[in-house]
Amino acid sequence: MNLHEYQAKALLQRYGIKSPAGRLARSADEAAEAARGLAKDQANAGRWAVKAQIHAGLRQGAGGVKFCDSPEAVRDAAAALLGHRLVTPQTGAKGKLVRSVYVEQAVAYEREIYLAALVNRSAGRVALIAAGEGGNDIEARLAAAPEKMLSLVIDPESGVAEDKARALAGQLGLSGAGADQAVVLMRALDKAFSDCDASLIEINPLVVTAEGDLLALDVKMVLDDNALFRHGELADLRDEEEIDPAELEAKLYNLNYVRLDGNIGVMVNGAGLALATVDLLKEQGGEPADFMDVRPEATRAQVTYGFKLLLRNPSVDAILVNIYGGGILRCDTVAEGIATACKEEGLRVPLIVRAAGTNGELARKILMSQGIPVTFAQSLGQAAAKVVEVAGRKAA
Structure with missing residues (x-):
């Protein structure tokens, strides 16, 4: 967090x-008042830094940190930031909306x-x-x-x-x-x-x-x-x-989900395998649209919801499911969840599935018997190359 x-x-x-002493402000007037308060409370507080509060670094180079010499200048700086999206190398092209600023005493x-x-x-x-x-x-x-x-x-x-x-x-x-x-x-x-x-x-x-x-x-x-x-x-x-609202809702279903900027939806069980899958997609020239780790104790309902997240993402052009059944989570449980999600949401993009380990063959039979249009892969490398190809990118 x-x-x-x-x-x-x-x-x-x-x-x-x-x-340094500082105060949070959510409006331009609050920012100016914060500057006046700091000047009153702190000796020699005649210069302030106005900092956009977003979950991303490298703000200063993107204009998210402004230095001001008067409360009026602080108000103007805050007004220029609040309600606007700040784009830094860590936010992606869409940037992050600035909802608050931190007015801080500037320090030599x-x-x-x-x-x-x-x-x-x-x-x-x-x-x-x-x-x-x-x-x-x-x-x-x-x-x-x-x-x-x-x-x-x-x-x-x-x-x-x-x-x-x-x-x-x-x-x-x-x-x-x-x-x-x-x-x-x-x-x-x-x-x-x-x-x-x-x-x-x-x-x-x-x-x-x-x-x-x-x-x-x-x-x-x-x-x-x-x-x-x-x-x-x-x-x-x-x-x-x-x-991201989808990430927040995913937590309610005990899914580790992070939205990324690519076009290949990814569902994997196990954080390590998920990271390896994402890395392999990148090596093959693909761009993952998410990181999704389905936990070992996941139920069919949780898998269903997780797959719906992928289906609802308009950026997704293809989906890769990489499941290794073992321990508590079996491949057939994942297959049942995918089938339910596809029936309720509709499958509009190519689906590549690699199901290995416990009940891997049963998972394949479940998806075929439910009429889900799916391409099966025998190995992770084969799955990655295929999904990159159908997503519109040539494998390296």
């Missing part, structure tokens, strides 16, 4: 991670640092990732110079070791009081990550002010959906307006 910047900052402040600083906590899957532990420079396009810059990316793997029992944190701070060019602050901040970041069951907390940039303070100027925070049952308060932070 993605958090907005203002939500992530408020959450991290509970752990002592400082950020001397340098930018990148700091993040995430799961290091190779080590099987949480790790801190850092770089001595931060800001826009940091991913591309670090990809071009990977030696600049620093890492500290955290022991799950003892947490962030002071000597290792201090060494990392030194590599980031911090010393004295700045290094002391960095050690405290790294420990706080680790605790916030663990307490909130996060999958990513990214501070970019973490700035060093002229007074030597460390401030989180921007924060991206992602929580593990599967752990939200432990965090009712955090679950309430979900902004459903930022979520």
Whole structure:
């Protein structure tokens, strides 16, 4: 679950991670009033940043962050953002509708640092990732110079070791009081990550002010959906307006569904197999329209609903179903769900099915006996090539 910047900052402040003073606004007048309030509450608050609150990064380069020198300018900046779609490299061509802005005190600083906590899957532990420079396009810059990316793997029992944190701070060019602050901040970041069951907390940039303070100027925070049952308060932070309605409804049926920009509908059981299927389609020159993971305990009704999502997507030109029956979920259960969906919604696009494992042959018989026009594939590679072909793209 993605958090907005203002939500992530408020959450991290509970752990002592400082950020500039700011207020949320949902109208241009509220934004101007927020600026006046910040000027009253904060000394030297004569300049503000107006930030579009959407679930996407790289906002500044897309015009989603504007700096203003008066409350009137803040009102104009907010009016230019609110109610409009902001397109960034992370939103896709349609962009995201800006429903709120965060008015924040602009801060003068001397340098930018990148700091993040995430799961290091190779080590099987949480790790801190850092770089001595931060800001826009940091991913591309670090990809071009990977030696600049620093890492500290955290022991799950003892947490962030002071000597290792201090060494990392030194590599980031911090010393004295700045290094002391960095050690405290790294420990706080680790605790916030663990307490909130996060999958990513990214501070970019973490700035060093002229007074030597460390401030989180921007924060991206992602929580593990599967752990939200432990965090009712955090679950309430979900902004459903930022979520595709189909994705939101899919959660009610315990389907892991993410809409993508392609034209090949995809239904797979198991997240790993789903990722492999999507990757193979891309390699074959196809473009998946979704990521759909049907969970092992799925019922026929849940499969039916999931397949209806694919049928209702106007962007879909062909559908690939890749099912490996085993354990609880059998291939025939999936076939019955597909048949029901096709009868109720109608099948308007080519359907390619690869059904292997438990009751794979039975699944094929069910679909044929129900009169569903389907092409069967014996292997995933064959299925991917066929669906790419019928979707109007030549396999590579």
